[in-house]
Amino acid sequence: MPEPQRTCPAGAVVATLEKPPAHLGDGASTARKPRGLWSDAWHDLRRNPVFVVSALVILFLLAIAAWPSLIASRNPLSCDLALAQEGARPGHPFGFNGQGCDVYTRTVHGARTSVVVGVLATLGVAVTGSVLGALAGFFGGAWDAVLSRIGDVFFGIPVVLGGLVLLSVVSGSTVWPVIGFMVLLGWPQISRIARGSVITVKQNDYVQAARALGASPARILLRHILPNAVAPVIVVATIALGTFIALEATLSYLGVGLKPPTVSWGIDISDASPYIRNSPHMLLWPAGALAVTVLAFIMLGDAVRDALDPKLR
Amino acid sequence: MLLEVRDLSVEFRTRDGIARAVNGVGFGVDAGETLAVLGESGSGKSVTAQAVMGILDTPPARISAGEVLFRGRDLLTLPEERRRGIRGAEMAMIFQDALSSLNPVLSVGAQLGEMFTVHRGMSRKRARAKAIELMDRVGIPAAEDRAGDYPHQFSGGMRQRVMIAMALALEPALIIADEPTTALDVTVQAQIMDLLAELRRELDTALILITHDLGVVADAADRIAVMYAGRIVETAPVRALYKAPAHPYTRGLLDSVPRLDRKGRELYAIKGLPPNPLRVPSGCAFHPRCPVARDICRTDEPPLFDAGEGRHSACHFWRETLDG
Numbered sequence A: 001m002p003e004p005q006r007t008c009p010a011g012a013v014v015a016t017l018e019k020p021p022a023h024l025g026d027g028a029s030t031a032r033k034p035r036g037l038w039s040d041a042w043h044d045l046r047r048n049p050v051f052v053v054s055a056l057v058i059l060f061l062l063a064i065a066a067w068p069s070l071i072a073s074r075n076p077l078s079c080d081l082a083l084a085q086e087g088a089r090p091g092h093p094f095g096f097n098g099q100g101c102d103v104y105t106r107t108v109h110g111a112r113t114s115v116v117v118g119v120l121a122t123l124g125v126a127v128t129g130s131v132l133g134a135l136a137g138f139f140g141g142a143w144d145a146v147l148s149r150i151g152d153v154f155f156g157i158p159v160v161l162g163g164l165v166l167l168s169v170v171s172g173s174t175v176w177p178v179i180g181f182m183v184l185l186g187w188p189q190i191s192r193i194a195r196g197s198v199i200t201v202k203q204n205d206y207v208q209a210a211r212a213l214g215a216s217p218a219r220i221l222l223r224h225i226l227p228n229a230v231a232p233v234i235v236v237a238t239i240a241l242g243t244f245i246a247l248e249a250t251l252s253y254l255g256v257g258l259k260p261p262t263v264s265w266g267i268d269i270s271d272a273s274p275y276i277r278n279s280p281h282m283l284l285w286p287a288g289a290l291a292v293t294v295l296a297f298i299m300l301g302d303a304v305r306d307a308l309d310p311k312l313r
Numbered sequence B: 001m002l003l004e005v006r007d008l009s010v011e012f013r014t015r016d017g018i019a020r021a022v023n024g025v026g027f028g029v030d031a032g033e034t035l036a037v038l039g040e041s042g043s044g045k046s047v048t049a050q051a052v053m054g055i056l057d058t059p060p061a062r063i064s065a066g067e068v069l070f071r072g073r074d075l076l077t078l079p080e081e082r083r084r085g086i087r088g089a090e091m092a093m094i095f096q097d098a099l100s101s102l103n104p105v106l107s108v109g110a111q112l113g114e115m116f117t118v119h120r121g122m123s124r125k126r127a128r129a130k131a132i133e134l135m136d137r138v139g140i141p142a143a144e145d146r147a148g149d150y151p152h153q154f155s156g157g158m159r160q161r162v163m164i165a166m167a168l169a170l171e172p173a174l175i176i177a178d179e180p181t182t183a184l185d186v187t188v189q190a191q192i193m194d195l196l197a198e199l200r201r202e203l204d205t206a207l208i209l210i211t212h213d214l215g216v217v218a219d220a221a222d223r224i225a226v227m228y229a230g231r232i233v234e235t236a237p238v239r240a241l242y243k244a245p246a247h248p249y250t251r252g253l254l255d256s257v258p259r260l261d262r263k264g265r266e267l268y269a270i271k272g273l274p275p276n277p278l279r280v281p282s283g284c285a286f287h288p289r290c291p292v293a294r295d296i297c298r299t300d301e302p303p304l305f306d307a308g309e310g311r312h313s314a315c316h317f318w319r320e321t322l323d324g
Helices: A037-046 A049-066 A103-139 A141-155 A159-167 A176-202 A205-212 A217-253 A265-275 A281-308 B045-053 B080-086 B108-120 B124-137 B156-168 B186-203 B214-220 B238-243 B248-255 B295-299 B318-323
Strands: B003-014 B017-029 B034-038 B061-070 B091-094 B174-178 B206-211 B223-228 B231-237 B305-308 B311-313
Touching: A037 A049, A037 A281, A049 A103, A049 A281, A103 A141, A103 A176, A103 A217, A103 A265, A103 A281, A141 A176, A159 A176, A159 A217, A176 A217, A205 A217, A205 B091, A217 A265, A217 A281, A265 A281, B003 B045, B017 B034, B017 B045, B017 B061, B017 B231, B034 B045, B034 B214, B045 B061, B045 B091, B045 B174, B045 B206, B091 B156, B108 B124, B108 B156, B124 B156, B156 B174, B156 B186, B186 B214, B206 B214, B214 B238, B223 B238, B223 B248, B231 B238, B231 B248, B305 B318, B311 B318
Parallel strands: B034 B206, B034 B223, B091 B174, B174 B206
Antiparallel strands: B003 B017, B003 B061, B223 B231, B231 B311, B305 B311
C-alpha cells in the first residue's frame, strides 16, 4: 500500500496540519455537570412556578386520596336527613348536602375515586396507545394502515354518547367499567401521537447509524427510538389525566359512571344540581375541587411540555 | 479482493416514476486499500454505500440487480440476521453529521459500550472499560471523565472522533465513511482525516471514502471512482487521475477546484445541472453538459473502456480527453 500523498497533484487546496495537540481548540465545556434530556428537563421544571404550584396541588391531592381520614375523620356515608341542605357550621365548614351528609368529608373522600380513575385510565391509555402507535410507526405498511383505521373508528365515537350507550348496560358500582371505557375510547389519541413521534425519530441519522453498526430491530425500537419518542406521549398523557377526571364526573353526573355508595365528585355534583338556587354550597365545593384538580393536571402537562421541548431551549 | 460490487442497480419508486439512483455500478476494494467514491449530490454515491451496508430503506428503495461480494459471500442473498452480525463487526460505517448520528439520550460511553455488549456479549462494566480505552485511542482528552457525557456536550470534531471510535470498535475489515468531514471546519477536517489514516494503517482496514471534496481525496485515497448520474464514469489510481483525467466530467471537476497559480481568474464551472434521476439523458448521461460531446454520445451509452495503467473511463473519446 503506498503512503498517503501529502502533495496535491492538481493544485487542490488542502490544509494539512502537523498533528495538533488533541485537547486544543476542540474541547467542550467540562465545567458543567453532564446532563441528559431528562435531568435537563427536571432542572428546568424545578424553577418553573407553574410546575411547582401544580405539583404541590397534585401532591396534596394524592395525599388525601391515599389517607382521606387525615383531614376528614368522619364517615362520608353517615348522614342525618335532619341536617339536609344546612349551611356551614362549626365542625362542618362546607355545610350539608341534600341527604344531610357532610359536604367537607364527602369532597375529601371523593378525591380517591377521581385519582384512581384518572391515574388508571391514563396508564391504560398511555400503555395501549404507545405500544400500538409505536408498532404502527415502526413497522409501517399494512400494520400501520390497519391500526390507524381501527384507531379512527374509536376516535370517531362521541365520548358522552358512547358512554351513555356502553356504560348503561353494565351494572355494579366498581370503577373498572368506567376505566375500561376510557381506555377503549382514549387510546387512539395517544397512539396517533406515539406513531407520529416514532416516525419522526425513526428518520434520525442515529437510527440509521445503529442499524449500520448491527443493532437488531427490537434493540433499535426499544433503546434508540422509544426513549427519544416518549416525551410527547408523557405530555399528552398528563393533560389527558385531568380530562379523564372531568370525564368521570361527567359520566357519573349523567348516571352512567360511578354509582352510589361510591363517593365521587361527579355523583355529588349530580345530586346537588337541582338545588343550585337554594343551596349553592352543595355544588360549589365538589365542583371547585374538580376544577382545581383538572386545572392542576393541565398546568402540569403544560410545564412538562415546555421542559421537554428542546426547540424552546 | 475484500469487497467486490458487481453490476449494482438501485431504484426508488416515486409518484412520478422510477428513479434509477444507481445503475450498474461495479468496483472492488482490496484489504487495507482506500477507495474514494467521488461525485456531486444525487450521483448515487451514498445510495451505493447504503446498499453495500444493507441499510437502505426498502421500500421505497429496491435493489434491482447486482452482487455485493464481501469475503466471497454475496451479502444481498444473505439472510438479514447474518448480515446484522457482519454490520459493525466486519464492516462499519461513519456518517457525515456526528451529532445527529449519535443518540441524544444515551451517554457516549454507553453507545460505544453497546458495540461490545451487542456483538461480543461483554458485561456492561467491561464494555465501559473498553469504551474508555477507545475514546482514549481516538484522542478524546480525559476519556474516563467524559464517558458519561452526552453527545451534545462534545464539539463537532470530538463527536466525529466518537463516531470513528464506534466504527473501529470491533476492528472491522472495511469501513465506509460517508462524507466524514463535510460538517467540520477545515482544521478539524485535517485532524479527523489524519486520525482515520493513522488508525487505518494500524489496523490494516480498508476504507471506502465517499466525498465530493477533491482535496480530501487527494490526500487520503489510493484509488478513485468518479460517479455521475448513478454510474461510475471513471476509475483510476489517484496520481494518474489528478495528472490527466480520462473523462470530461472528471476534467471539469478538477478544473473547478480553486488553484493558487490561477489566482484572480474566473473559476471554471461545469455548465448545466446534474440530471434529474427520473429523466436521465439517453446515451451518455453527461452529454448535455459535455464540451466534447458528439452525435454518438446522444445515442450510445459508453461502456467502461480500459484505458491502461489500472484506469477505466466511460467516455467514447477517452483517448482525446486523456491527451488533453
